[in-house]
Amino acid sequence: MNDLLYSHTYQIQGRDFEHGGEASSDIKEALKRMGINPQVIKRTAIASYEAEMNIIVYTEKGELLLEVYPKMIRVTATDRGPGIEDVELAMKEGYSTAPPEIREMGFGSGMGLPNIKKNADRLLIESHPGKGTKVIFEIDIPNASV
Ligand SMILES: Nc1ncnc2c1ncn2[C@@H]1O[C@H](COP(=O)(O)OP(=O)(O)OP(=O)(O)O)[C@@H](O)[C@H]1O
Ligand SMILES: [Mg+2]
Helix, strand or coil: CCCCCEEEEEEEECCCHHHCCHHHHHHHHHHHHCCCCHHHHHHHHHHHHHHHHHHHHHCCEEEEEEEECCCEEEEEEEECCCCCCCHHHHCCCCCCCCCHHHHHCCCCCCCHHHHHHHHCCEEEEEEECCCEEEEEEEEECCCCCC
16 A cells, blocks of 8 residues: 555645636546546546535635555545534535535535545545644545456
8 A cells, every 4th residue: 555656736726716626637637647447537536626626615725635556546635724613514415605606606515525425435534623624535446357
């Protein structure tokens, strides 16, 4: 597990909707170049997008760290935002604190974190209200089929 094949850090600027989604599409391209299983790429890209947009919508700034190991991909999204008061509640489908102007942009369905959980094999959320949030998820790479 410690044979890291690739890693890259993406800085995410809060409220920068113009560049929203760029880090996750970059992650998708990097994984494609590495010849990773398309299903694994798709799941990683969806989960990364949700983590990226949450940083943009809710925080001042943050970053996504992509790490590729032979048997799994790990993405760590770290931000210095307001934190999540009740993580269990935030994980519920449909729960959102997004204000009206964010909803007008098409966000705020409360499906982001559930979507990460659905697409990842493992998900860990560590949040400290007033300090920030860390969302770590892993997606296993199945053994290459012959
Ligand atoms: N990085 C974060 N920092 C602070 N709060 C967050 C963060 N990520 C999520 N939250 C909180 O958890 C709630 C649920 O997040 P989730 O991504 O599931 O839904 P959403 O962002 O509200 O809507 P959607 O993702 O469907 O556009 C958010 O409304 C917000 O209150
Ligand atoms: Mg979201």
